[in-house]
Amino acid sequence: MSFFKRLKESIASKTEAVTNKFKEGLTKTRDAFVGQVTDLFSRRKKIDEAFFEELEEILIGADVGVNTVMELIEDLRDEVKKRRIEQPSELQPILSEKLVGLLTESDESSQLKMNPNGITVILFVGVNGVGKTTTIGKLAHRFKQEGKKVLLAAGDTFRAGAIEQLQVWGERVGVEVISQQAGSDPAAVMYDAVQAAKQRGVDVLLCDTAGRLQNKANLMEELSKIYRVIQREIPSAPHETLLVLDAATGQNALQQAKLFGEKSGVSGLVLTKLDGTAKGGIVIAIRREMSLPVKFVGLGEKMDDLQQFDAEQFVHALFAGLAEDQPNAEEQ
Structure with missing residues (x-):
């Protein structure tokens, strides 16, 4: 077998593996959402007001978001008239097409912005319990698999056990963690981490931060100080500030996204625990209402279950099986 044929087969195999991960990770959402859509499409014999109302209820039930659903239904009404x-x-297929459009209509890419001239610094923000530390650990593993040298910074000095939790992930992945004692100044930890990254020839520095929102003013002040310290040492950094959200919390995740907002310098989103919820439509709601790119989604508990977001893969996985369930034109 030629090198190019082997390469082509390897790429096809990896693509299929990613497709399968999306399908498996979205099983709960698909079973709930697609089951209802399939039932609606087969039960209703014509597209009328009752059909649209029921479709609207199904989409809202999947946490696609009221505003987004209203726009989507209007678009579908127009398409029905236009295409007769x-x-x-x-x-x-038109619904699939519209959902992909909602997820990809911005030019913002799901690709991480990497520093071409040195250390890439990625900052993680988000409330406690959303899977922030786990996301950092899994992303460290992903970078290591790509042959990059990675360092972690334990900047959440506020929550009890946060430093130890990151250190456990560091050991699992085989990556060093820069930390200080609980209660230390997070900006001081970041300074130490940047210095260590420079000395050790690190490619990627992943930084954890405190996740409290009870006192938002303090949190934003803390983040500003972290930014200043990092930018003083690496002017172009941080190259990404990723807001981690728990997809299973549905509309609450959207509220968190709005609370952090772009004022905290958020450049992209990570949605965790998609495999554990039937309300995966929240991805569409957040993407639509926040105008921020979804960079990664958590599709399971394994080390490689953090996947780069792909709108087409997401919608294809959501509708997997639906096309097969539809009667074809000859059968109708």
Whole structure:
């Protein structure tokens, strides 16, 4: 077998593996959402007001978000008139197309911004319990698999056990963690981490931060100080500030995204625990209402279950099986 054929097969195999991860990770959402959509499409024989109302309820139930659903339903109404569609089954591919459009309409990329001239610094923000530390550990593993030298900074000095939790991940992945005692100044930890990264020829520095929102003013002040310290040492840094959200909390995740907002310098989103919820539509709601790119999604508990977000893969996985369930034109 030629080198190019082997390479092509390897790429195809990896693509299939990613597709399968999306399908597996979205099982709960798909079973709930697609089951209802399939039932609606087969039960209703015509596209009328009752059809649209029921579809609207299903989409809202999947946490796609009220504002987004209203826009989507209006778009579908227009398409039905424009294309003179009469059968509900003909609407499914258009619904898929519209959902992909909602997720990709911005030029913002799901690719991480990397520093081409030295250390890439990525800052992680988010409330406690969303899977921030786990995300950092999994991303460290991902970078290591790519052959990069990685360092972790334990900047959450506020929460009891946060430093130890990051250190456990560091040991699992085989990556060093720069830390100080609990209660230390997070900006001082970041300074130490940047110095260590420079001395050790590190490619990527992943920085944890405190996750409290009870006193937002203090948190924002703390983040500003961290920014200043990092930028003084590496002017272009941080190259990404990723807000980690728990998809299982549905609309609450959207509220957290709005609370942090772009004022905290957030450049992208990570949605964890998608595999544990039937409300995966929150990805669409957050993407639509926040105008921030979703960079990664958590699709399981394994080390490689943190996947780079792909809108087409997401929608394809969401609708996997739906096309097969639809009667074809010859059967109708």
